Amino acid sequence: MSIREEMPVLARHEGEWVGTYTLIDTSGKILDQHESHLSCQFPADGPYPYYQVNRYTWADGKKEEHQFPGTYRDKTLWFDSDRILGKAWEIDDSTVILWFSYKSAPGMYLYEMIQISPDNNHRARTWHWFKDHQIYQRTLIQEKRIK
Template sequence: MSNIREEMPILARHEGDWVGTYTLIDTQGKILDKYESHLTCQFPENAPYPYYQINRYSWADGKKEEYEFPGIYSEKNLLFDTNRIKGRAWEADDSTVILHFTYKEQPEMSLYEMILLSPCNNYRARTWHWFKNHQLFQRTLIQEERLRS
């Protein structure tokens, strides 16, 4: 039995659906891309993975992408090892989750993400810092709110 909900309570507060906007910028602040998102964060019971995330992205020109991220829990860390990425997430304080991962097809590229969850659990502010060969080359700014049914 996984203790993910008890041992990572901030992560557990992310459960549900989130909609928002991703804005990709270069190191000078120039907008490189902007698109909409719908993420689903799940903690399925009696499933192979104690955490499961689905990211759906859509652009104004009609382009769409979808990615699935099953996560394994171990000692207050959420571990990802998919065909696309390898990384881990951990809680930094009572409102922040940090995620670090590398792209398997581009091992010279890595990303650090900071996810801040509001006290009311309905808003998230996220930033991605993209590195190539250990040099920052772009950032993604993400503003989300919980999808209410």
């Protein structure tokens, strides 16, 4: 079976998403905030059944773009890029969980919960950042589909 058939919640994320990332410490103090534009793709051809491009823009003009090719097996989406190592899986009919670590930061990892609305046009995402198994910050993300 294909990724679309075995991960139908993930398949609902296909498209273009814009939103805001807000990074907070454990007391709720805002550490960073920036705008995002994510492209979630399921290419018909090529080496990866999933491909995501994240574009970030800050108010001061700073910009970043990151590519996340994903492989698929056993109802799990796997990431192994120059930047991250991770995996994503579905837990119910509207939720995807993602675990990942940055290769440049040993001892640090994140858990992300991604909720998609029943109409497939809104997402709420939270990242829980851990260092040495202790939470030290969170990222709150609100997004809407633009295409």
